[in-house]
Each structure stands twice: as C-alpha cells, then as structure tokens.
Amino acid sequence: MARNVKIKAARAELDMTQKALADAVGVSRQTMNAIEQGNYNPTIRLCRAICKVLGKTLDELFGEENDDEQ
Amino acid sequence: MxxxxxxxxxxxxxxxxxxxxxxxxxxxxxxxxxxxxxxxxxxxxxxxxxxxxxxxxxxxxNGLWSVSYQPSRKTNVVFSAGAALALGAVYALRAFLVLRKPASLELAWGIVLPMAAVFAVCFVLLEVLRGVYKRRRDQLDDVEEHKE
Known part of the structure; x- marks a missing residue:
C-alpha cells in the first residue's frame, strides 16, 4: 500500500503533530502513523473525520493520485 | 480502542x-x-x-460460506472424502499400533464401514448446509435489492 504523504503535508500546513491529529479524530498515534505509512486503510468515517480536522476534501487527502506515490 | x-x-x-x-x-x-x-x-x-x-x-x-472454497457438490465430495480418510487413518493406526490387532477381513470392515458412514453423513450434512446457504444468500441479496 502506498504511503499517504498528503496527510503529512496537510498536517504540516496546520503545524499539527501526528499525536494532535490522532487525538482530534479520536484514534491512537499508532493508527494515525499506520494510515500515513500506508499500512492501514481507514474507514470512510475516519477518513471524513481526518478531512474535517485538516480542512481538506476526501479527494485531496485520499484521492487516486496517492496510489502512485511511494 | x-x-x-x-x-x-x-x-x-x-x-x-x-x-x-x-x-x-x-x-x-x-x-x-x-x-x-x-x-x-x-x-x-x-x-x-x-x-x-x-x-x-x-x-x-450472515450468508457466509468460505474464504477459499465455493459451495459446490464437488468440494463437498472432496471434504467428505477427506474426513472419511482421516477417520480411517485414525482407526487403522489405533488398531495396528495401539491395540496390536492382526490384519483380518473383519478388521478391514471395521475400518471401511465407519469411513463410509462418515463420508455419507458429512456429504449429506454439507449438501443440506449448502442448500441452506444458497437460500439465505438469495434472501439477503433480495433484501438489499429492495432497500435500494
């Protein structure tokens, strides 16, 4: 599974740590790290929560172009 | 969590x-x-x-069968035969290694008949379950279709 660098970039824009984002969406840092590393496919509910916190759309964070990134 | x-x-x-x-x-x-x-x-x-x-x-x-196998008569025959062979192996090992019985026609029937019985019971049971699964699958798919 490809790494999701878009979440990391969106976090950096807001100067947000992985822990802060994890707390904001109600998951552990381990889970947030797994999502960013591409080791876990989150549910659509969690995807939407992440998008809401980061102020991005589903397409911007989880769009198809993420599949090409390594 | x-x-x-x-x-x-x-x-x-x-x-x-x-x-x-x-x-x-x-x-x-x-x-x-x-x-x-x-x-x-x-x-x-x-x-x-x-x-x-x-x-x-x-x-x-929940309309689930198996991850690896499709429900079919052929797989049911294979698994029933597997169960019968496993039972036969256990019976044979027990007779020759544990009970030290000499080989005889009577002993052979004592192994073959339970194997045939296990095959028949397993096959009939699996076929009944396959029928139940198909009915349940149709039922679940039908409900989902009406909800759309």
Missing part, C-alpha cells in the same frame, strides 16, 4: 480461535490413538461441537 486496534484484536481472536480448535482436534485424535474411550474425550468433543456449531450457524445466518 480505535478501529484499527479493534480490527487487530478481532484478527488475533480469530487466529486464537482456530489454534484452540485445531489443537483440540489434535488432542482428541491423540487420545483416541492412545486408546481413550468415548468418556475420556467427551469433554473435548463437546467443546469442538459447540464451537463448530456456533461458527456454522452464525456463518449461515
């Missing part, structure tokens, strides 16, 4: 369940080979039947 941790826990529980299930199977076979009677293995058999029965009923209720 978040969704990934719940998923991990469910996977661990699933693996643990199958480890316990097959370990119990091995224990039952081992005890039978060592000459244990029905009374000695009744507890383990009851646990296996309850676990297997629960999984079967819940899977059928």
């Amino acid at each position: 978040d969704e990934m941790q719940k998923l991990q826990l469910m996977k661990l529980e699933e693996h643990s369940f199958w480890i316990i299930f097959w370990t119990l199977c091995a224990i039952v076979v081992g005890q039978a080979l060592m000459g244990a009677g029905f009374r000695e293995i009744a507890g383990e058999l009851a646990a296996l039947l309850i676990a297997g029965g629960c999984v079967t009923v819940l899977c059928l209720k």
Whole structure:
C-alpha cells in the first residue's frame, strides 16, 4: 500500500503533530502513523473525520493520485 | 480502542480461535490413538461441537460460506472424502499400533464401514448446509435489492 504523504503535508500546513491529529479524530498515534505509512486503510468515517480536522476534501487527502506515490 | 486496534484484536481472536480448535482436534485424535474411550474425550468433543456449531450457524445466518472454497457438490465430495480418510487413518493406526490387532477381513470392515458412514453423513450434512446457504444468500441479496 502506498504511503499517504498528503496527510503529512496537510498536517504540516496546520503545524499539527501526528499525536494532535490522532487525538482530534479520536484514534491512537499508532493508527494515525499506520494510515500515513500506508499500512492501514481507514474507514470512510475516519477518513471524513481526518478531512474535517485538516480542512481538506476526501479527494485531496485520499484521492487516486496517492496510489502512485511511494 | 480505535478501529484499527479493534480490527487487530478481532484478527488475533480469530487466529486464537482456530489454534484452540485445531489443537483440540489434535488432542482428541491423540487420545483416541492412545486408546481413550468415548468418556475420556467427551469433554473435548463437546467443546469442538459447540464451537463448530456456533461458527456454522452464525456463518449461515450472515450468508457466509468460505474464504477459499465455493459451495459446490464437488468440494463437498472432496471434504467428505477427506474426513472419511482421516477417520480411517485414525482407526487403522489405533488398531495396528495401539491395540496390536492382526490384519483380518473383519478388521478391514471395521475400518471401511465407519469411513463410509462418515463420508455419507458429512456429504449429506454439507449438501443440506449448502442448500441452506444458497437460500439465505438469495434472501439477503433480495433484501438489499429492495432497500435500494
């Protein structure tokens, strides 16, 4: 599974740590790290929560172009 | 606990369940080979039947069959034959290695007849379950279609 660098970039824009984002969406840092590393496919509910916190759309964070990134 | 941790826990529980299930199977076979009677293995058999029965009923209720195999008469024949061969192997090992019985026609029938019985029971049971599964699958698909 490809790494999701878009979440990391969106976090950096807001100067947000992985822990802060994890707390904001109600998951552990381990889970947030797994999502960013591409080791876990989150549910659509969690995807939407992440998008809401980061102020991005589903397409911007989880769009198809993420599949090409390594 | 978040969704990934719940998923991990469910996977661990699933693996643990199958480890316990097959370990119990091995224990039952081992005890039978060592000459244990029905009374000695009744507890383990009851646990296996309850676990297997629960999984079967819940899977059928949710319209699930198997991850690896399609429900078909051919696979049912193969698995029934596998169960019969496994029983035959246990009976033969027990007769020759544990009870030290000499080979005879009577002994051969004593192994072949239970094997045939297990094959027949397994095959009929699997065919009945396949029918139940198909009906349940149609039912679930029909409900989902009407909801759309």
